[in-house]
């Protein structure tokens with residue numbers, strides 16, 4: 234029996250701590266990003282989905298960076314960058330003294346703006362069509378405000394009845410997210426779309442991997458992917474969750490999970506089983522996010 238099978242079968246809290254060091258592809262990426270002579274240092278922890286968002290952005294936009302893992306114990310250096318001691322945080326080394334940014338969504342906006350004048354890469358539809366950009370952001374907003382909290386509610390729910398309700402709510406949050414990706418596709422590229430053919434071809438790229446044939450991650454993909462991946466791995470393991478069947482959705486998820494920029498930031502599955510055990514058994518003092526969920530408050 235493999236490690237994974239024995240963990241899945243036992244389903245009891247083994248008191249495993251979160252991992253402090255990336256494994257697999259993510260470890261290779263960490264090792265390839267240790268050059269001190271770069272403008273951006275990403276403070277992150279290897280299992281954190283909020284960090285993964287930012288990490289995927291750096292990869293997708295080809296912005297040079299250095300990555301530090303396990304600042305979870307709140308070293309002074311992190312607290313100077315991120316007031317609540319949350320990761321991700323960016324240290325911006327090109328300012329004297331260095332400046333800082335926290336909040337994954339704000340950092341994503343910052344990197345998108347930065348890339349406009351540096352690497353010329355983007356993960357959004359081009360600015361000549363603000364409506365197409367807004368539709369991509371609408372799906373991303375659904376990921377932030379519904380899908381992410383629903384993920385934690387489901388994972389932290391302890392009795393079967395609450396797990397069933399939370400599971401349905403989580404699936405609903407995914408369905409709405411997918412519907413919004415579909416809406417962007419229909420309204421920008423579909424029959425009677427507002428754009429002409431040339432314009433549609435230019436906008437198509439920025440709509441991300443939902444669009445069959447597209448090869449680059451989009452804004453909404455990056456916003457949601459870390460939790461979609463943890464739904465497959467962690468909720469699959471601890472809650473028996475499976476994505477609702479549907480060929481198009483399955484193909485989309487596969488394209489996201491297999492995308493080189495996403496894969497480069499993923500550790501081996503065992504790391505996620507271990508790191509999320511404390512959430513799955515709702516141990517006290519797991520994290521600020523877990524506490525907020527237990528107290529019915531907004532996420533930090």
Ligand SMILES: N[C@@H](CCC(=O)N[C@@H](CS)C(=O)NCC(=O)O)C(=O)O
Pocket residue numbers: 278280281282283284305318319320321335336337338519520521522532533
């Ligand atoms: N709103 C923040 C949330 C970040 C967050 O909660 N990060 C977790 C790791 S996944 C953290 O740093 N937790 C430390 C703690 O709970 O003290 C963001 O989007 O960046």
